[in-house]
Amino acid sequence: MTPQEFDAFYAASFSRLTGQLYALTGSWSEAQDVVQEAFIRAWDRRFSFESGHAPEAWIRTTARRLAISRWRRLTRGLQLAGRHHRQEPPAIEPPSEEHLMLVAALRDLPEAQRGALVLHHMCDLSVEQVAAETGASVSAVKSRLARGRAALAARLADRTLTSEKGELRV
Incomplete structure (x- = not known):
């Protein structure tokens, strides 16, 4: 190059x-x-x-x-x-409340799950590419993605419900 x-x-x-x-x-x-x-x-x-x-x-x-x-x-x-x-x-002020809630929810996840989610969904890497970058097996990445998605969905749902009550916990 x-x-x-x-x-x-x-x-x-x-x-x-x-x-x-x-x-x-x-x-x-x-x-x-x-x-x-x-x-x-x-x-x-x-x-x-x-x-x-x-x-x-x-x-x-x-x-x-x-x-x-x-x-x-x-x-x-x-x-x-x-x-x-x-x-x-x-x-630093985030661009939106949803962005702030997502980053806060990601912070709550274990590092391996957070890394797999970010690499797969934000970086658009395949499961195999995530495995290669993190040194984990493909099955471990799939497991981290499944567990991470479930945990992230629960955290975001909890924050959304709390936000609707007017007391955002972020």
């Missing part, structure tokens, strides 16, 4: 990847940071990227792993410092 092709790839996919990582992390600034870091790492490998080798999947996987590593380092640092709470960054 030439530098010009890489620049075009960056411009075409940065926003989409950031949105996908936002759904995984729940933090817009964290999503931007890890996607940017993944692109920096990809720049050194740009000559080995070919259109058939799914460079966007490489960026997404790298960004997801970076987000997990950052979370683990932060958690370990807080444990070492003796702190048991994490100060959340200031909230």
Whole structure:
């Protein structure tokens, strides 16, 4: 991939990847940071990227792993410092109430289910592609998707009922 092709790839996919990582992390600034870091790492490998080798999947996987590593380092640092709470960054206004409810419901899911749902439904990856990106078997991905959909539906239904009563729990 030439530098010009890489620049075009960056411009075409940065926003989409950031949105996908936002759904995984729940933090817009964290999503931007890890996607940017993944692109920096990809720049050194740009000559080995070919259109058939799914460079966007490489960026997404790298960004997801970076987000997990950052979370683990932060958690370990807080444990070492003796702190048991994490100060959340200031909230960014979501585009809609439904979007906020979806992100909050996704945050409640176990990481494996959340990752499978986001990769399959938001990134439009097949079950086999999700399995390849996460290192899980196809049957494990199918199970995570089924359980994740059921849990997400229950959480969203609960939030919708609560919202109709005028006391949104998000």
